[in-house]
Amino acid sequence: MDALTILFPVFFMLALGFISRMKGWITPEQKAGANAIIFNILFPILILNLMCNATIEMEHMKIIGYVFIVYLFALIIGKAVSSFTGKEYSHFSPYLLTAVEGGNVALPLYLSIVGTSSNTIIFDIAGTVVAFIIFPVLVAKEASQGMTTKELIKNIFTNSFVIAVLVGLFLNFTGIYNILLASQFGEMITNTLSQATTPIVSMILFILGYDLNVDKKTLKPILKLMSIKIVYYAFVIVGFFVLFPKQMSDKVFMMAPIIYFMCPTGFGLMPVISPLYKSEDDAAFASAFVSIFMIVTLIVYACVVIFIV
Secondary structure, eight states: OHHHHHHHHHHHHHHHHHHHHHHTSSOHHHHHHHHHIIIIIIHHHHHHHHHHHOOOOGGGHHHHHHHHHHHHHHHHHHHHTHHHHOGGGTTTGGGGGSOBOIIIIIHHHHHHHHSSOOHHHHHHHHHHHIIIIIHHHHHHHHHHSSOOHHHHHHHHHTOHHHHHHHHHHHHHHTSHHHHHHHSTTHHHHHHHHHHHHTTHHHHHHHHHHHHOOOOHHHHHHHHHHHHHHHHHHHHHHHHHHHHOHHHHTSHHHHHHHHHHTTSOBOTTHHHHHGGGOOSHHHHHHHHHHHHHHHHHHHHHHHHHHHHTO
C-alpha cells in the first residue's frame, strides 16, 4: 500500500498528460510552451537549489565515485549494444540507461520501509554531477553538427543546466548561499525557490505522459533496452556487496542500492537529452521507457518488502 501511495501521483500525472493529448485538451504548441518554461527556466532553478544545498561527506566519496563511474560506463554500454536495442533510437537511448530517479521515486519508496535515512541521497550526488555537468557537455557536442569549436564551447557554457550547476557550486563552496540564508532575505529566498520548484516534477510527468505513445514498433526496442538496464544494474548492486561489504552487511543500507538502481531513468534527464531527439517518436520512446520501467520498480520494491524486511 505504501508503494501505491507513493507512485499513484506519478501515474496520475502521466495519465493526465496522456489523456490531455488524446482528448485534445492541450495542443502540441501549448505543450511545447509549457515544456520551454519548465526546462529552460524553472528546472535550472531547481538544479541551482540542489547545488547550493549539496553536502558531500568525505566518508561517502568512494561510494559517490563508484556511482559516478557506473553511470558513465552505462552510457558506454548503451552505445555498444545499440545494434541490439534499436539503431533508430541509438542517438539518445544510451542515456536512458544512466541516472535514475532518486528524489521522486527511489527515496520515498526507500523511506517507506526504513523511516529516516539519507543513503539514496549519496547516490544522487553522483547522478546530479553526471546528468547536469557531464551530459550537457556530451549532448551539446553530439548535437553540434557543423559547429566550430568556439561555437561549441559557447553552446556548452550558455546551457542553462551548466550555468545552474556552476553558479550553485560557487555559492555553496564559498559559503555565500549560507550567508544569504542567514540574512534578512533568507526566508524570502527559500520561499521563492520553493514556489518556483514545486510544480516542476508534476509538469515533467505531465509532459512525459503527453509524449507517451507505445506501439508494436517501439515496444520491442523498449523491452530490449529495459533488459539491458536490469541486467547491468543487477551487476552494479553485486558490485556494492564486493566493494562495500561493511555497509552492505547493514540491512538498512543494503536495501538502498537495490531499490535505487531499479528505479526508472531520472525525470530531469529528459530535458538534458531532448536536443538529441530527431522527431516526436524519439520523445514518445523516452516517455514510454520511463513509464514502463516503473513496473520493474514496483516488482523490486515488493520483493524487498517480502524477502528482506
